[in-house]
Amino acid sequence: MLVLTLPDGATRVVAPGTLPRDVVAGIGAGLLRAAIAVAVNGEVQDLMTPLRTGGGFVVLTNKDPRALAVLRHSGAHILATAVRRLRPDAQIGFGPAIDDGFYYDFGVSKPFTPDDLAEFEAEMQKVVAGKFPFVREEVTRSQALQRFSDDPLKLERIADLGDDEVISTYADGPFTDLCRGPHVPDTGYVRHFRLLHTAGAYWRGDEKRPMLQRIYATAFFSKEELDRHLHQLEEARRRDHRVLGKALDLFHFFPVSPGAAFWTARGTTLYNTLVDFVRERQRDDFLEVKTPLLYQKALWEQSGHWGKYRENMFLVHNSETGEHDMSLKPMNCPSHYVHYNVAKHSYRELPIRYVTFDVLHRNELSGALSGLTRVRQFAQDDCHVFLAESQVADEVRFLTHFILGYYETFGLTATLKFATRPPERIGSDELWDRAEGALRKALEGTGRPYELKEGDGAFYGPKIDFDVTDSIGRAWQLGTIQLDYNAPERFDLEYVGADNAMHRPVVIHRAVSGSFERFIAILIEHFAGAFPLWLSPEQVRVLPISDDLAPDAGLVVRALKDAGVRAHLDARNETLNYRIRDGEVMKTPYMAVVGKREAEQGTVAIRARGTGAKQTVMPVAEFVARVRAEIVSRALPGGFGAGG
RNA sequence: GCCACAGUAGCUCAGUGGUAGAGCACCCGAUUCGUAAUCGGGCGGUCGUCGGUUCAAUCCCGACCUGUGGCUCCA
Numbered sequence: 001m002l003v004l005t006l007p008d009g010a011t012r013v014v015a016p017g018t019l020p021r022d023v024v025a026g027i028g029a030g031l032l033r034a035a036i037a038v039a040v041n042g043e044v045q046d047l048m049t050p051l052r053t054g055g056g057f058v059v060l061t062n063k064d065p066r067a068l069a070v071l072r073h074s075g076a077h078i079l080a081t082a083v084r085r086l087r088p089d090a091q092i093g094f095g096p097a098i099d100d101g102f103y104y105d106f107g108v109s110k111p112f113t114p115d116d117l118a119e120f121e122a123e124m125q126k127v128v129a130g131k132f133p134f135v136r137e138e139v140t141r142s143q144a145l146q147r148f149s150d151d152p153l154k155l156e157r158i159a160d161l162g163d164d165e166v167i168s169t170y171a172d173g174p175f176t177d178l179c180r181g182p183h184v185p186d187t188g189y190v191r192h193f194r195l196l197h198t199a200g201a202y203w204r205g206d207e208k209r210p211m212l213q214r215i216y217a218t219a220f221f222s223k224e225e226l227d228r229h230l231h232q233l234e235e236a237r238r239r240d241h242r243v244l245g246k247a248l249d250l251f252h253f254f255p256v257s258p259g260a261a262f263w264t265a266r267g268t269t270l271y272n273t274l275v276d277f278v279r280e281r282q283r284d285d286f287l288e289v290k291t292p293l294l295y296q297k298a299l300w301e302q303s304g305h306w307g308k309y310r311e312n313m314f315l316v317h318n319s320e321t322g323e324h325d326m327s328l329k330p331m332n333c334p335s336h337y338v339h340y341n342v343a344k345h346s347y348r349e350l351p352i353r354y355v356t357f358d359v360l361h362r363n364e365l366s367g368a369l370s371g372l373t374r375v376r377q378f379a380q381d382d383c384h385v386f387l388a389e390s391q392v393a394d395e396v397r398f399l400t401h402f403i404l405g406y407y408e409t410f411g412l413t414a415t416l417k418f419a420t421r422p423p424e425r426i427g428s429d430e431l432w433d434r435a436e437g438a439l440r441k442a443l444e445g446t447g448r449p450y451e452l453k454e455g456d457g458a459f460y461g462p463k464i465d466f467d468v469t470d471s472i473g474r475a476w477q478l479g480t481i482q483l484d485y486n487a488p489e490r491f492d493l494e495y496v497g498a499d500n501a502m503h504r505p506v507v508i509h510r511a512v513s514g515s516f517e518r519f520i521a522i523l524i525e526h527f528a529g530a531f532p533l534w535l536s537p538e539q540v541r542v543l544p545i546s547d548d549l550a551p552d553a554g555l556v557v558r559a560l561k562d563a564g565v566r567a568h569l570d571a572r573n574e575t576l577n578y579r580i581r582d583g584e585v586m587k588t589p590y591m592a593v594v595g596k597r598e599a600e601q602g603t604v605a606i607r608a609r610g611t612g613a614k615q616t617v618m619p620v621a622e623f624v625a626r627v628r629a630e631i632v633s634r635a636l637p638g639g640f641g642a643g644g
Numbered sequence: 645g646c647c648a649c650a651g652u653a654g655c656u657c658a659g660u661g662g663u664a665g666a667g668c669a670c671c672c673g674a675u676u677c678g679u680a681a682u683c684g685g686g687c688g689g690u691c692g693u694c695g696g697u698u699c700a701a702u703c704c705c706g707a708c709c710u711g712u713g714g715c716u717c718c719a
Binding site for chain 1: 647648649675676677678680681709712714715
């Protein structure tokens with residue numbers, strides 16, 4: 001007999017082979033109606049799969065994220081069902097649930113069009129309406145091979161299954177798929193779904209294998225959740241930095257230099273303001289250095305990049321040697337190592353933190369380029385720390401604090417990930433053991449929770465990644481702290497210890513923004529273009545109500561500029577309404593209107609971004625002081641007079 | 645790099661096998677305005693590039709370039 005322990009501690013004793021459905025029914029009819037699947041000892045299985053083991057028994061309802069994954073997986077089968085009905089020759093690949101929904105890969109002679117999606121979606125509705133039960137069947141290998149004899153992709157999958165693995169199929173109505181499950185009880189459960197888009201995807205993610213057609217979709221338990229998700233997609237589109245970048249006149253891309261932005265004056269102001277901020281934060285504890293952009297390949301051979309990353313470097317033809325034996329730097333690390341070696345260092349100097357804001361080039365695949373988030377030319381707020389091994393814990397604590405403080409300025413929250421040695425790496429296992437041990441200990445010393453990402457480290461060392469969440473809940477991997485025991489070996493880095501002997505320092509690679517380009521893209525989307533005052537390219541726009549007041553408005557602009565505020569006069573021959581609208585569309589934080597009354601009294605009528613006609617009149621001097629204070633405090637949107 | 649889709653004025657987009665149109669922006673004029681688009685006029689396009697089909701191509705076909713969504717990659 002099997003003993004099942006419910007979450008409240010109660011137990012049920014059942015015979016092996018009992019259906020979870022019957023156990024759930026025994027607990028309550030209402031619960032059975034709400035049940036999507038069950039988790040036995042943490043393993044999710046469906047209601048119709050006979051119980052084999054006892055243990056913890058949790059009924060998963062639509063409130064459980066694991067149930068949502070089951071629902072979406074079933075959605076993928078329904079999609080395949082519909083596609084098979086309409087395109088009988090479509091070969092079926094994989095169809096898993098993913099973070100925001102599910103997809104299914106098909107091998108078809110003719111790729112899907114957007115019109116096909118509408119057709120498939122309509123067919124899926126019919127499958128859902130049919131309320132076909134998902135019927136699980138366990139089959140032998142030969143039965144499976146026979147059943148999927150027309151599906152080469154499935155045959156390959158079967159061939160990969162180990163001898164001890166149970167092979168199961170799931171049928172929903174006319175369609176049967178090789179599948180481990182679990183599934184919802186019947187197709188009628190998947191009511192709220194939407195097919196989103198198609199894309200090519202290599203079979204099993206291998207670029208040497210055939211390209212399949214993937215259909216992305218999402219599904220939820222309720223219409224409200226689906227609508228909310230679709231709305232969020234819409235919101236993300238509305239905030240798209242490529243669209244806002246154009247609309248707010250920040251940057252442009254031109255085919256003459258794919259993957260490299262042309263920053264406008266406004267965009268450059270934003271960019272420089274950000275860099276200035278980072279500079280200021282690093283003034284006391286970091287050393288900013290400049291290094292060359294172009295290097296002999298010998299440097300990359302020494303660093304170990306030449307072998308693996310040459311393809312991603314821009315090689316430069318050297319007319320003297322006739323070879324492409326120089327390259328634009330794709331990262332700053334090796335140049336900092338060279339820098340470190342210009343002098344002998346004492347243990348008293350450590351840690352030494354070099355920072356550089358130079359332009360970097362990486363020859364990304366053309367298909368990978370995307371707005372500012374994936375570019376070929378960018379700059380990092382890149383730092384390399386040279387320190388004694390005994391200083392690692394203190395340094396990691398310092399850098400973690402430094403990085404988190406930076407994100408806070410923008411209202412971004414971060415979570416930490418610890419990534420260990422990847423399969424492809426340089427350096428001995430002993431070195432990796434030490435590096436991982438030291439970094440993990442340092443990370444735990446910070447007292448912050450973290451997630452483990454096995455095998456996701458850099459090729460030269462383990463790392464801590466900082467994932468930030470933006471204002472609409474999307475996660476971005478930004479900062480990183482990478483421990484490197486290899487570079488000091490390769491570059492023969494040394495310091496003189498208290499014992500007057502030579503020692504090997506450790507290197508820490510640290511980035512906070514990742515690249516400024518990508519970080520600005522994130523900020524644009526995070527703030528939907530309505531930047532905090534201190535970051536706004538244009539902080540105040542001064543509007544005279546009529547021409548004859550332009551000189552008075554000019555005095556206000558002067559006063560603001562003298563106080564270091566980025567202010568502009570808009571005395572264009574347009575109505576006030578027109579200019580107000582333009583200022584709002586450009587997300588100008590403050591508009592200062594100067595009419596006859598204000599000119600006479602030395603005041604301005606302030607309209608804060610997004611607050612409509614709710615204006616505040618105040619003396620010019622007071623306005624300047626308040627703007628200054630808000631800039632200096634780097635307040636998030638919603639400063640005095642409110643408005644974001 | 646691979647698959648699919650797209651490229652028409654500075655921007656957003658309509659349109660056609662017989663060499664093109666709107667709104668906004670820009671320029672000029674009128675208007676001088678109290679918180680989200682004043683009115684009129686004008687300028688502006690080798691219809692991404694190159695080749696093919698055709699009497700004729702912006703339109704059909706092919707290649708290339710660039711972008712978009714993915715895949716792959718991401719030091």
